[in-house]
Amino acid sequence: MPTRLRMRAPAALLLASVLTSACAADPAPTRDLALRRVVLYQNGIGYFERSGALRNDRLKLRLRSHEIDDVLKTLVVIESGASTNTATKPSTVTVLLPSSAPRPAEGEEPEPTWLNVVLSPRPTRELSIAYAVPTAAWKAAYRVVLPDRDKGDKTAAASKAALLQAWALIDNVSDEDWVGIHLTLASGAPMSFETDLRSPRFIKRPGASYDFGETAPTGPVYAERIAIADQDADGIGDANDACPTERGALNPDPSKNGCPQLARVLLSSSDIRILSLIQFDKDSSQIKPASFILLDEVAHVLRENPRIRALTVEGHASSGEKDPWGLSSRRASEVKKQLLQRGVTTEIKTSGAGETKPIANNATEEGRIKNRRVEFHVEHAQPESDRNVPAGRATASALSQTAPAQTAIRDLAGSVRYDITHPVTIPKSSTTLVTIINEYIPGEEIFLFRPDTNMPGSDRHPMRAARIENKSGFGLQAGPVAVFGGGTFVGEGVLGKLNPGDTAMIPYGIDSSTSVEVAAKEISKPVRLISLARGQMTVEDSRILTTTYSIAAGLQAPARIFLRHIRGAAFTATDLPPGTETTQGAYLVPIPIQEKRSSTLSIEERRPERHVLDILVTDGERLAAYLHNSRLHPDVEKPIREVVDLRNQIGRITRNISAIRTQLNDLGQQSSELRDNIQAIEKTPRAGALQQRLLDRLGATTKQMDDLMAKLSTATVDLAESRARLVESLRDLRIDEVPESEDEKTGKNGAGKAAP
Incomplete structure (x- = not known):
């Protein structure tokens, strides 16, 4: 009969004793302890x-x-009302392990075993146990249901998110039905290991012949590894934009700009088109007084049409203007300010497009005047009636009612727990679906340009x-x-783990009507x-x-495209468009x-790149370029200027010598040809006149060569x-490292700018 280890324990206790034994056939008390x-x-x-x-x-667990090992590690036994401090003492718990069973062959299911939990004396009150096992x-x-462009979805939240x-x-892969249980889903992954607790383990002790002290031998110490995910969250948000509408034509003619009859605001049943020019000077966000009449008309249309629920004023800049992104945003903000001062109560958003969307050629002043503008993009406040919405459309408002969340969400020990709010029944060997989230979040449809070999x-x-x-949260x-978008399924994507505050762009299809060309x-x-120092100049290139x-952009284009721009190795870019998001190794540029x-x-x-130039062999013009961009003290600059001038002079002399030698080479060939011709006709009596002309030319050529030789000698x-x-001059000339000026620091930084 096996020896049993008994011990008194408090109300909640882990494993009281572990003992290997052959189990006798007992009734199954687990029928009394229902899964809760x-x-x-x-x-x-x-x-x-x-x-x-x-x-x-006796409690018999199948x-x-x-x-078995996981149950031994995590088993908890609780007797209701029992305590070491009361008259009702907790029972002594003994766990009897089955004899080790042979390992099943590959592909075979292991035979079930029985674990006996013996409580002495038998508890008279309710008993609870808990344990963890692999499952x-x-x-x-x-x-994800995207904001619907169709105004049939009238939910306010759905129109903005x-x-x-x-x-x-x-998946219930156990051998029992889960009936009416309270189910919790945890997002975390608590550390858990496979541990062999059943097999006897003997610890080898060190040999000792004379020292019988009480110090126990130490075992191996294992390192604790903490893997830190590189989450790069970014945290920068962007408001939802209205659906884009057609833009009006602009008229830059000074004689016609500002005339009331040309400030047209056209209102139709489906959209509003504002066809005129809000005038701005170069590098300015101040509206010219001549454009105030147009703003009066725009304000009048907005006040008289309350169905217009939101207006986006989009600012633009021309090429050659400073800070085009900030300037275009300020122009839009100034127009918004003027409209609000005119009593407009419509929600007005502003955005800046920099110089990315020219409507005219930026190479001419006339074109640049046209490009310094604002555009108005509107949407209607009054949605279509419900009878105009086709039945069965998968809009956000409709789908939000079909799958209410069945969970209470809480954060516990660093992980998210979804507590299912009603009892759940899952038959064994079956799978069920439970809704855990059903809410509106900031979201929009975009284009994402990110070349991918899988697409x-x-x-x-x-x-x-x-x-x-x-x-x-x-x-x-x-x-x-x-x-889903537009009331129907539009594609499928894959979401990676998304921490609170993170932003994800989930591709679900490709748009062949829109093209992107890349040139570098x-x-x-x-x-x-x-x-x-020592005749060598250390310089910096950019x-x-x-x-x-x-x-x-093709048909049905969303309001924005994000360009995934891979950062060059050791390169730096600044002045990127507002809203640019940074990921590991790349920018996401909207x-x-x-x-x-x-x-x-x-x-x-x-x-930045550094080079060492040998002044004796480097072209003077190249040396002068570095000197021109450096701010030097006059006492330092003067000797360097003299060296650069000498190097330029050497360059000019060298080029002159090269030109002289080229001329000498040409004249030498001419002289050789003349001698050959003279020799060929010297015995021909009738060629006397020709021979004389050739001799005269040979003499002239010889004289030219003599003159050039003299110039060559002088040069x-x-x-x-x-x-x-x-x-x-270089012998004693030495200049220690020159500090970098603020302009030079600024010049190193790159810029993101639009091209005409």
Whole structure:
């Protein structure tokens, strides 16, 4: 008979004793302890709670062989009302382990085993036990319903945000039905390990012949590894834009601008078109007084048409203006200010497009005047009646009512827990779906240009994507995403883990009607002189990488396209468009677009590079370029200027010598040809006159060669003297590192700017 270890324990206790034994055939008291609660984790661990009344002193648990060790580690036994401080003492708990069973063959299911929990004396009150065992991890699946352009979806939230719905797929792979249980789904993955607790373990002790002290031997110490995910969250948000509408033509003729009869505001049943020019001077956001009449008309239309619920004023800049992104935004803000002062109560948003959307040629002043403008994009406040909405359309408002969330969400121990709010029944060997999220979050439809080898054509066309921002306050787990738009299914994407505050762009299809062309060029530009010593000049160049994106938007284009621009190694870009998001190794650059319109953006990145130039062999003009860009003290600049002038002089002499030698070579060939011709006709009596002409030409050529030889001799002497003077000037010339000026620092930074 096996020896049993008994011990008194408080109300909640872990394993009281572990003892290997052959189990006798006992009735199954687990029928008395019904399954009450299940907590499922995403690392394949499940936590199970049971409670009920025992009919004898033995609880018999039917387990699979691979579950035994996990039960031994996590088993908790609680007797209701029992305490070491009361008259009702808790029972002594003894756990009897089954004999080790042979391992099943590969592909075979292990035979179930029985674990006996003996309580002495038998509890007379309700008993609860809890333990953790391996089980199937729950999975997440999502649905994103994009803001509907169709005004049939009249839900205010749906018009400004995306509907996010999430389901949990739960697999009951156990041998029992889960009936009326309280189910919790945890997003975290608590640390859990496979541990062999059943097999006897003997610890080898060190040998000792004389020291019988009480110090126990130490075992191995294992390192604790903490893996930190590189989450790069970004945290920058962007308001939802209205659907784009057609823009009016502009008239830059000074004789006609500002005339009341030409300030046209056209209102139709479907949209508003404002066809005129709001005038701005170069680099200015102040509206010219001549445009106030147009603003009066715009304000009148907005006041008289309350169905217009939102107006977006989009500012634009021309090429050559300073800070085009900020300037275009300020122009839009100034127009908004003027409209509000005229009593407009419509919601007005502002945005700036920089110089990315020219409507005229920026190479001419007339075209630049046209491009310094604002545009008005509107949407209607009064939606169509419900009878005009086709039955069964999958709009956000409709779908939000079909799948109400069945969970209470809380944060516990660093993980999100979804507590299902009603009892759940899941038959064994079956799967069920539970709605865990059903709420509106910031979201919009966008284009995402990100060439991907898994998406053919993505190197020329952008992908349609759902851009969502996790404002739920809880992390979203990875899973597939079904995307709906316009009342129907439009595609499917994959969502990675999304932390609170993170933004995700979920591609779900490619748009072949919109094209993106990418052109890149790289040049090197002299920046400054750094130092000079022993005839060598250390200089700094700026390696400039310019990438130009040309976007031709097709039909049904969203309000924005995000360009995934890979950052060049060690390059830096600044002055990027507002709202640019940074990811690891790339920028996500937003550009406002309109259907059937073209936009262009140039991103300039710079990288400093140092070089050492040998002054004796480097072209003087190149040396002068570094000197021109450096701010030097006059006492320092003067000797360097003299050296550069000498190097330019050497360059001129060298080029002159090269030209003389070329002429000498040509004249030498002519002289050789003349001698050959004279020799050929010298015995011909009738060629006397011709021979004389050839002799005269040979004499002239010889004289030219003599003159050039004299010039060559002089130039050679001059070159030697100039070289000697240069060497002498460099002998003691030394300049320590020159500090970088603020202008030079600014010049290193790249810029993101639009091209005409």
